[in-house]
Amino acid sequence: MAPSRAFTWLATLRRAQLVPSRASMVARSYHSYDHPPPSGTFNPAEQAILSAAYKHVPEHGFTQHALSLGAREAGYLDISTNLLPEGPFSLIRYHLVTQREALAPRRETIFGTPDQASLSVPAKVERLAWERLLANQHVNHRWQEALAVMAQPSYVPSSLRELALLADEIYHLAGDTSVDPTWYTKRGGLSAVYASSELFMTNDYSPGHTETRAFLQRRLDEGSRLGSAVSGLAQWVGFTASAGVNVLRSKGVRI
Numbered sequence: 001m002a003p004s005r006a007f008t009w010l011a012t013l014r015r016a017q018l019v020p021s022r023a024s025m026v027a028r029s030y031h032s033y034d035h036p037p038p039s040g041t042f043n044p045a046e047q048a049i050l051s052a053a054y055k056h057v058p059e060h061g062f063t064q065h066a067l068s069l070g071a072r073e074a075g076y077l078d079i080s081t082n083l084l085p086e087g088p089f090s091l092i093r094y095h096l097v098t099q100r101e102a103l104a105p106r107r108e109t110i111f112g113t114p115d116q117a118s119l120s121v122p123a124k125v126e127r128l129a130w131e132r133l134l135a136n137q138h139v140n141h142r143w144q145e146a147l148a149v150m151a152q153p154s155y156v157p158s159s160l161r162e163l164a165l166l167a168d169e170i171y172h173l174a175g176d177t178s179v180d181p182t183w184y185t186k187r188g189g190l191s192a193v194y195a196s197s198e199l200f201m202t203n204d205y206s207p208g209h210t211e212t213r214a215f216l217q218r219r220l221d222e223g224s225r226l227g228s229a230v231s232g233l234a235q236w237v238g239f240t241a242s243a244g245v246n247v248l249r250s251k252g253v254r255i
Contacts (some may be wrong), residue, residue, distance in 0.1 A: 041097050045083055048074040050094040061142045062091045062149060089155050092146045096162040099135040100169055103128060107173050126175035126220050129194055130213055132166065133201060137209070143202050167191045193219040 040048060060066040067081045067088065079089065085092040089103025110131060111117045119127065150159045152158065167190040176186070196219060201212040 022092060042094070043167055045076070045080070046090070049076060049084065050079065050091060053091055054094060054098075057091065057095070057139050057142055060230070061145045062088045062095075062139075063145070064088055067091060080250075086155070088153075089149050089158070095139065095146075095159065096166075097157075099132060100162070100166045102135065103132060105170060105175060106131065110222065121171075121176050122176050122220065125170055125190065126217060128170045128173055129190070129216060129220075132170070132194070133197060133212060135196065135207070136201060140209075143198075163191050163195060167194065170194075191218075245247065 044061055049070045051070070052073040053066045056066040056069045060069070064081065064087060067084065067090075068078045071080045081087075086093070110127060111119070116127075139146075149155060166189065167187040171186060179188070182252065193216065197212060197216040200215045201209055202247060204212045204215075208214075
């Protein structure tokens with residue numbers, strides 16, 4: 001990759017918080033958790049509405065209707081959904097955040113046996129990425145609708161940021177402690193591989209999504225070179241936008 005292209009790529013990653021700035025690397029020896037909110041991602045009212053609404057996603061999707069149902073169940077008026085200015089995207093982000101945060105408590109269960117504990121870092125990365133993909137099973141049939149929301153330009157940066165935090169979390173839980181330039185390439189590569197695997201899963205009807213896991217393993221085996229990370233993330237953004245437009249058109253929106 002030409003130096004100018006590499007510089008542009010790293011600058012883009014920093015803007016999306018896929019890699020830390022030099023200053024943040026000085027403050028942390030490894031794990032990044034870029035600017036974590038001091039009192040949680042969601043305030044108590046948001047948490048109450050979103051957690052109640054989330055139970056309606058399999059039936060109603062990541063929609064305003066699901067949010068309204070959640071508000072009622074949480075003891076709020078329907079208008080209380082105005083507390084969530086991002087609308088349905090708040091529900092999507094709730095899914096992304098809670099499922100990412102759920103990985104750490106399951107780490108001991110996942111790697112609790114001697115054979116699992118002795119796995120290499122790449123093998124643990126694959127296992128954790130697969131565990132995260134499995135958490136999409138109950139909303140997988142609604143994920144194309146989520147893509148329609150995530151494709152909106154105002155939400156793409158937040159979506160990429162959550163993808164970056166997931167890649168960072170997986171490498172952290174896998175026990176990777178590298179602080180050399182591969183810190184960037186590994187996370188960029190994993191972000192691309194995970195995103196493409198997640199998209200693959202939306203059209204995977206094999207028992208237990210076995211074809212998705214095989215796809216994930218193939219992509220990880222190919223390696224996470226910087227060039228493939230650029231291509232993979234560009235493909236994800238393009239696919240998300242395309243899927244979003246198609247879903248919106250299917251809903252009768254003239255685009």
